[in-house]
Amino acid sequence: MCGIIGLFVGCELALACPKQQILNAVSTEDTRPELADESYSSPFRSWYERSSVRSTPRRLIADEDEGKQYFSPELVPVAGHPLVKALPAQVQDHILIQHLYRYLDFTMKLEHLVVNRTVLAIAYNTTGVDVPAQMRLDAHKIYCDEAYHGLFSADLMEQAVRRTGVQPLLPNQPYFLRRLHEIQSQLEPGLRPLAEMLFVIVSETLISATLSQLPDEESLVPAVRQVVQDHAMDEGRHHTYFALFLRHLYSQLSQTQRRAAGLLVPQLIHAFLNPDCSAVQSELMTYGLTRDAAVQVTEETFTPGVVTQFAVDTSRQTVRHFAAVGARDIPEVDEEFLRHGL
Ligand SMILES: [Fe+2]
Numbered sequence: 001m002c003g004i005i006g007l008f009v010g011c012e013l014a015l016a017c018p019k020q021q022i023l024n025a026v027s028t029e030d031t032r033p034e035l036a037d038e039s040y041s042s043p044f045r046s047w048y049e050r051s052s053v054r055s056t057p058r059r060l061i062a063d064e065d066e067g068k069q070y071f072s073p074e075l076v077p078v079a080g081h082p083l084v085k086a087l088p089a090q091v092q093d094h095i096l097i098q099h100l101y102r103y104l105d106f107t108m109k110l111e112h113l114v115v116n117r118t119v120l121a122i123a124y125n126t127t128g129v130d131v132p133a134q135m136r137l138d139a140h141k142i143y144c145d146e147a148y149h150g151l152f153s154a155d156l157m158e159q160a161v162r163r164t165g166v167q168p169l170l171p172n173q174p175y176f177l178r179r180l181h182e183i184q185s186q187l188e189p190g191l192r193p194l195a196e197m198l199f200v201i202v203s204e205t206l207i208s209a210t211l212s213q214l215p216d217e218e219s220l221v222p223a224v225r226q227v228v229q230d231h232a233m234d235e236g237r238h239h240t241y242f243a244l245f246l247r248h249l250y251s252q253l254s255q256t257q258r259r260a261a262g263l264l265v266p267q268l269i270h271a272f273l274n275p276d277c278s279a280v281q282s283e284l285m286t287y288g289l290t291r292d293a294a295v296q297v298t299e300e301t302f303t304p305g306v307v308t309q310f311a312v313d314t315s316r317q318t319v320r321h322f323a324a325v326g327a328r329d330i331p332e333v334d335e336e337f338l339r340h341g342l
């Protein structure tokens with residue numbers, strides 16, 4: 001965004017160009033451990049043939065999908081709450097449609113506003129992390145993938161709105177961005193870009209776990225499942241890439257920076273995975289539930305135990321990647337992971 005930053009005056013997402021800050025945060029503050037091995041086996045060798053942007057058709061909702069569901073009820077936990085089940089059938093359909101909208105909106109904003117900022121910085125070698133040239137070229141491919149994920153999400157949302165007539169009820173700012181900004185605001189400025197980079201690593205290594213959950217059901221609108229599958233296929237490659245990027249990053253951080261980074265990771269995992277209770281409550285109130293009833297639904301559905309277990313199950317691989325680079329060798333960091341149930 002550097003050269004065109006003037007176009008973004010007033011945009012809170014462009015408060016500062018991330019690149020120089022990243023460079024500063026990962027600079028040589030004290031002794032740097034040895035650099036990561038320069039050998040890199042690209043997960044994108046067949047990208048031109050296999051990426052969804054290059055190889056899959058546009059996913060369309062068809063006339064014969066009338067009456068099918070827009071999301072799996074098993075993946076919309078509040079749909080199973082007795083107070084919600086007591087609502088009219090049409091409302092229950094709307095809850096699934098709104099869940100799809102939230103998922104698509106989340107995807108678009110995560111890809112465009114967070115992931116692709118870091119990917120761009122890798123492509124232009126401005127993160128301050130030395131990576132092989134092939135890895136920088138692959139960042140351009142991820143950039144295309146994520147932009148396409150944003151497009152097919154926007155496209156599917158537009159089709160769903162047109163087919164169902166149900167208007168999206170979405171927060172102005174996606175909750176993961178709000179939480180990321182809250183975490184960043186508590187850090188010294190030099191560490192904020194590192195937090196964003198870690199957030200991207202976390203989200204890219206979690207996402208393939210969360211995308212594998214949509215079951216193969218006849219009752220589901222096929223375009224929804226196809227879009228999720230297209231996305232999952234690409235994210236498998238991204239997962240491998242970001243696990244490798246993490247190795248490069250960690251091998252170039254000082255001990256002080258490793259400690260700061262490690263302490264952030266559990267918070268970042270929760271920032272990404274914890275449910276957006278206030279958005280769900282606002283939606284439930286539009287169906288006639290009182291505020292107390294809406295709060296009761298989210299509190300009884302998303303108990304601390306359920307939320308923690310979900311984070312543990314979904315982040316297992318991410319946590320392993322951080323352990324593999326030695327993040328948990330620092331006792332304080334290990335304690336922080338344990339304190340968050342990870
Ligand atoms: Fe994506």
Ligand SMILES: [Fe+2]
Binds near residue numbers: 115146234235
């Ligand atoms: Fe991705």
